[in-house]
Amino acid sequence: NAGVTQTPKFRVLKTGQSMTLLCAQDMNHEYMYWYRQDPGMGLRLIHYSVGEGTTAKGEVPDGYNVSRLKKQNFLLGLESAAPSQTSVYFCASSYPGEAEGPTDTQYFGPGTRLTVL
Amino acid sequence: EDQVTQSPEALRLQEGESSSLNCSYTVSGLRGLFWYRQDPGKGPEFLFTLYSAGEEKEKERLKATLTKKESFLHITAPKPEDSATYLCAVPGYNQGGKLIFGQGTELSVKP
Numbered sequence: 001n002a003g004v005t006q007t008p009k010f011r012v013l014k015t016g017q018s019m020t021l022l023c024a025q026d027m028n029h030e031y032m033y034w035y036r037q038d039p040g041m042g043l044r045l046i047h048y049s050v051g052e053g054t055t056a057k058g059e060v061p062d063g064y065n066v067s068r069l070k071k072q073n074f075l076l077g078l079e080s081a082a083p084s085q086t087s088v089y090f091c092a093s094s095y096p097g098e099a100e101g102p103t104d105t106q107y108f109g110p111g112t113r114l115t116v117l
Numbered sequence: 118e119d120q121v122t123q124s125p126e127a128l129r130l131q132e133g134e135s136s137s138l139n140c141s142y143t144v145s146g147l148r149g150l151f152w153y154r155q156d157p158g159k160g161p162e163f164l165f166t167l168y169s170a171g172e173e174k175e176k177e178r179l180k181a182t183l184t185k186k187e188s189f190l191h192i193t194a195p196k197p198e199d200s201a202t203y204l205c206a207v208p209g210y211n212q213g214g215k216l217i218f219g220q221g222t223e224l225s226v227k228p
Contacts, residue, residue: 004160033215043161043204043218058215090160105151106216108160 002026004109006091012115013081021076021112023091031094032074033058033106034066036087043090049074050096081116088113119144119209123219130195130226138190138222140205150188151216152181153204161204195226 007022023032033048045058049068063085065077074093078085092106120143130136142150149168153161165174167183174181178199180191190203202223206216 040220042220043206043216045215048215092160105163105166107163108153110160111158 004091004093004107006089006109006112008112009110010113012117013078014117015082017081018077018079019081019114020078021089021091021114023074023076023093023109024072025074025091025093025107025109026072027093027095027107028071029093029095029107030071031096031104031106032068033092033094034064034074034076035090035092036060037090037111038087046076046089081114083116086114086116119207119217121205121207121217121219123203123205123222125222126220127223128225130192130224132196132226132228133194135191135193135195137192138203138224140188140190140219141186142188142205142207144207144209144217147185148208150183151206152188152190153206155202155204155221164203192224195224197226197228200224200226 004025030051034046035043037043044060046060046064047058047066049055052071055066067075089112091109094104094106096104122141124139149166151166152164154164155161165181170185172183178193182189202221204221206218209217
């Protein structure tokens with residue numbers, strides 16, 4: 001049981017390049033999330049998904065796109081990378097509890113450290 | 118506006134020196150408070166969930182408590198391996214239940 005895995009672990013891009021970050025979970029969770037973590041800013045939600053085929057915007061969605069074609073995978077895309085997107089990206093997943101919305105415990109992946117030059 | 122504030126930002130302890138970390142929150146209708154531990158270069162690791170005022174949970178040298186306005190993470194007789202950043206988070210009422218994280222407390226325990 002690997003939990004939440006992320007690919008790649010590190011990446012360096014030039015401004016304007018594109019890339020896709022892959023998140024996979026083997027816990028059969030319905031909900032998946034993408035966060036970015038920056039010094040002094042804490043963890044901020046980029047996009048999330050409440051099920052296969054669905055996505056929604058979080059707090060800082062601009063410059064990112066996501067797709068959830070399979071329940072176990074959640075992809076984060078950067079179409080034209082900018083230096084402001086230099087960050088550590090974390091994926092998380094959760095299984096919804098009884099309360100409305102994704103309030104149950106979120107389990108995080110190991111992160112992807114992205115540098116945009 | 119929903120908000121989570123953690124204090125102190127950094128805490129240095131000697132091994133065996135007990136202390137507490139604070140997490141203050143402002144949210145309409147608390148639906149849980151989560152504590153995570155994050156080691157450098159790694160993702161947050163789940164520690165506890167607290168759902169109602171007065172609730173307490175323990176794990177080894179850690180004990181989390183919850184009141185109507187804040188949560189405390191008590192560390193008893195810490196060891197160097199307890200050094201990490203501790204994050205707390207709450208579901209935001211106006212944000213569809215998505216988690217709002219505090220900035221974290223960086224704990225360093227020296228032998």
